[in-house]
Amino acid sequence: YLDEFEGLTAGIDGNKRRLFYVDWWTNEEKIKAVEIPAYYEFSGQSLNSIASAQISTIKTQLYAGKALKPSVTVTLNGKKLKAGTDYTVSYANNTKAGSTASVIITGKGNYVGTAxxxxxxxxxxxxxxxxxxxxxxxxxxxxxxxNGTVSVYAPAEKTLTSASVPATVKINGYTFNVTAIGDKAFNGCTKLKKVTIGSKVTTIGKQAFNGCKALTSITVNSKVLKTVGASALKGISAKAVIKVPAAKLSAYQKLFKGKGQKNSVKITK
Known part of the structure; x- marks a missing residue:
C-alpha cells in the first residue's frame, strides 16, 4: 500500500510498526489508506531500526588506485551487530581522491532501515x-x-643552520620521492652550516646554495646525482668539504667542478 497511496509514512518507529487499513470514502468516491495511531511488533523478535545505530568513525583514507572499502563497527543499544547477519555494507563515491565517500549500512534479519x-x-x-x-x-x-616526486623549494626559515634533504617526504598522507634541490632553494641562507643530500636526489639546481657563506659541510648520500646547476656552490665557505659515496668520487668530482666554489673546497669520499 505504501506505493499505491499518498501521505503514508514508512511505518517504522524504532522496533515498532504502524498499522494501516484501506477504506472506501463515499463522500470523496475513492479508496484511501488510513494510518492508525497504534503499533504492533512481531512476537519473539526485535525489529530494530539501524538508523539509530552507532557507526565507528572512519579516518581519512589515502587513494591507492582502487575503490576504498574501510570496515566499520556497528553498535545498537549497546550490542555489537554482526555484518552479514544483522546488516549488509555497501559504498558510494569511494573511487576518487579528494572526495567524500559513504559507507551505507542496511538492516538485515531482525534489523531494518539504513544508516x-x-x-x-x-x-x-x-x-x-x-x-x-x-x-x-x-x-x-x-x-x-x-611514486610522485617533489623538489626542495626553500627552507621554512632562512635562519636555519642545518638541513637534511630526505629520500622521501609525506605530504597530505601520500609519500613523495625527493628527487631534486630546486634553483636558488637555499640562496642567501647565510647561517646554514651543514647539509645532507638524500639518496634519491638526481638534480641540484642553479644557485641552489648561492651565498651560503657559513656552509662548511655537504654530505651527498645520493648515487644517482646527474646534474649540478651553474653557480650551485657560489659563495659557500672556502673551507667547505663535500663528502660523496666512494664509488662516485671520480664522477662527482667532475660533476661538482666549476660550480662557483673556491678551489680550496674539497670533494672527498
Whole structure:
C-alpha cells in the first residue's frame, strides 16, 4: 500500500510498526489508506531500526588506485551487530581522491532501515603546489598517489643552520620521492652550516646554495646525482668539504667542478 497511496509514512518507529487499513470514502468516491495511531511488533523478535545505530568513525583514507572499502563497527543499544547477519555494507563515491565517500549500512534479519557514515579520501597534492614538512618547503613536480616526486623549494626559515634533504617526504598522507634541490632553494641562507643530500636526489639546481657563506659541510648520500646547476656552490665557505659515496668520487668530482666554489673546497669520499 505504501506505493499505491499518498501521505503514508514508512511505518517504522524504532522496533515498532504502524498499522494501516484501506477504506472506501463515499463522500470523496475513492479508496484511501488510513494510518492508525497504534503499533504492533512481531512476537519473539526485535525489529530494530539501524538508523539509530552507532557507526565507528572512519579516518581519512589515502587513494591507492582502487575503490576504498574501510570496515566499520556497528553498535545498537549497546550490542555489537554482526555484518552479514544483522546488516549488509555497501559504498558510494569511494573511487576518487579528494572526495567524500559513504559507507551505507542496511538492516538485515531482525534489523531494518539504513544508516550512512561518511569518510574523506585525501586529495593528492597537485603539481606545482608548495608544501611545508619539517624545516623545508617542497614543490610537487609529479602528482601521483604512488611514486610522485617533489623538489626542495626553500627552507621554512632562512635562519636555519642545518638541513637534511630526505629520500622521501609525506605530504597530505601520500609519500613523495625527493628527487631534486630546486634553483636558488637555499640562496642567501647565510647561517646554514651543514647539509645532507638524500639518496634519491638526481638534480641540484642553479644557485641552489648561492651565498651560503657559513656552509662548511655537504654530505651527498645520493648515487644517482646527474646534474649540478651553474653557480650551485657560489659563495659557500672556502673551507667547505663535500663528502660523496666512494664509488662516485671520480664522477662527482667532475660533476661538482666549476660550480662557483673556491678551489680550496674539497670533494672527498
Amino acid at each position: 550512512i557514515q561518511n569518510f574523506e579520501i585525501a586529495a593528492i597534492p597537485a603539481k606545482g603546489k608548495v608544501y611545508t614538512s619539517g624545516n623545508l618547503k617542497y614543490k610537487v613536480t609529479k602528482s601521483a598517489y604512488k
